[in-house]
Amino acid sequence: MKIHEYQAKQLFRNHHIPVPEGDVAQNPEEACALAERLGGFPVVVKAQIHAGGRGKGGGVKIARDLDEVQSMTEAILGSPLVTPQTGPQGKKVRKVLVEQGLDIDQELYFSIIPDRSTAQIMIIASRAGGMDIEEVAATDPDKIIRVLINPLTGIDSSHCKNVVTGLNIPDSLTAEFSTLVENLYGLFVESDCSLLEINPLVITKQESLIALDAKIDIDDNALFRQKDILKFRDTDEEDPLEVEASKFNLNYINLDGNVGNMVNGAGLAMATMDLIKNAGAEPANFLDVGGGADEEMVENGFRIILEDENVKGILINIFGGILRCDVLAEGVVTAARKTGIKVPVVIRMQGTNVEKGREILAASGLNLITAADLNDAAGKIAAIVGK
Numbered sequence: 001m002k003i004h005e006y007q008a009k010q011l012f013r014n015h016h017i018p019v020p021e022g023d024v025a026q027n028p029e030e031a032c033a034l035a036e037r038l039g040g041f042p043v044v045v046k047a048q049i050h051a052g053g054r055g056k057g058g059g060v061k062i063a064r065d066l067d068e069v070q071s072m073t074e075a076i077l078g079s080p081l082v083t084p085q086t087g088p089q090g091k092k093v094r095k096v097l098v099e100q101g102l103d104i105d106q107e108l109y110f111s112i113i114p115d116r117s118t119a120q121i122m123i124i125a126s127r128a129g130g131m132d133i134e135e136v137a138a139t140d141p142d143k144i145i146r147v148l149i150n151p152l153t154g155i156d157s158s159h160c161k162n163v164v165t166g167l168n169i170p171d172s173l174t175a176e177f178s179t180l181v182e183n184l185y186g187l188f189v190e191s192d193c194s195l196l197e198i199n200p201l202v203i204t205k206q207e208s209l210i211a212l213d214a215k216i217d218i219d220d221n222a223l224f225r226q227k228d229i230l231k232f233r234d235t236d237e238e239d240p241l242e243v244e245a246s247k248f249n250l251n252y253i254n255l256d257g258n259v260g261n262m263v264n265g266a267g268l269a270m271a272t273m274d275l276i277k278n279a280g281a282e283p284a285n286f287l288d289v290g291g292g293a294d295e296e297m298v299e300n301g302f303r304i305i306l307e308d309e310n311v312k313g314i315l316i317n318i319f320g321g322i323l324r325c326d327v328l329a330e331g332v333v334t335a336a337r338k339t340g341i342k343v344p345v346v347i348r349m350q351g352t353n354v355e356k357g358r359e360i361l362a363a364s365g366l367n368l369i370t371a372a373d374l375n376d377a378a379g380k381i382a383a384i385v386g387k
């Protein structure tokens with residue numbers, strides 16, 4: 001789960017990680033009131049959306065008086081902000097963060113992520129703060145420091161020393177920076193983060209360390225024990241169909257194609273999307289109903305697929321194990337009748353009770369096309385939507 005910058009900074013404050021003074025505003029009047037309370041200019045007006053690269057898209061502006069705060073907030077709020085991470089459609093801005101300006105001496109990059117290849121937690125840091133870390137890695141990889149931490153033993157002084165040395169932190173800030181690293185690691189672990197990133201982490205001319213930016217992603221699988229963080233969820237930032245699917249514990253991701261597909265199992269779903277593309281069509285979604293799906297989940301998945309106006313045909317690919325083929329067939333028939341489906345449906349299923357499932361489909365009287373195997377199914381649906 002992604003959260004906004006201002007929410008991430010609330011978590012930072014709770015873990016004694018210094019951030020600029022500021023707060024969030026939802027209209028120009030609130031933004032101006034916040035700027036006045038900060039007690040001096042310049043201030044920074046920052047669009048709050050779940051995407052990086054906001055500065056490149058014009059979503060981060062420096063205001064030198066109240067008139068500029070007013071005009072900049074008016075320009076940002078309510079408009080779609082296009083960044084390298086939003087796609088061409090952009091994301092509508094509903095909030096801005098108004099913060100005090102800082103007298104910056106140096107910008108650093110700092111992040112913590114799980115490293116799947118070593119089953120450890122990795123700190124990534126660089127003196128090239130303010131730049132995309134991918135760009136730094138491509139053009140000047142020697143500027144990137146990586147420190148691995150065993151999650152079973154946790155962080156210690158040697159890890160902090162490696163980061164401090166690698167970033168060439170001044171002696172006067174060594175102790176403060178080490179404490180900062182320890183606090184950030186503590187936040188990462190305690191909050192079940194899948195990403196913690198600060199770009200930039202700045203050293204001011206007054207020799208203060210401040211997290212100028214804050215990006216945090218939370219592991220969805222851990223949200224059951226992160227009740228306070230779950231309150232930060234902003235469904236306005238999510239695809240409406242994905243929000244709807246989450247209500248029924250369906251793993252759904254909306255895509256740009258025209259072939260809706262329903263599969264049980266994430267690996268099988270990925271393979272199905274590959275076959276759709278190889279057949280010359282484009283998947284409209286990823287939908288894994290799971291091995292333990294029941295008739296109601298199948299029905300809801302079917303309905304959500306049909307809510308996407310781009311869908312011109314549906315491919316259902318089920319391996320009947322825990323989810324029996326007859327249960328799938330009943331769910332498909334029920335959903336098709338309730339939704340008054342107007343697009344072709346190709347069904348490939350194998351496994352438990354497959355013959356019974358096929359009998360249910362054949363007896364339904366609906367225009368449901370069966371396929372012998374995966375290649376046959378992908379070929380049939382591609383031919384249909386190609387027309």
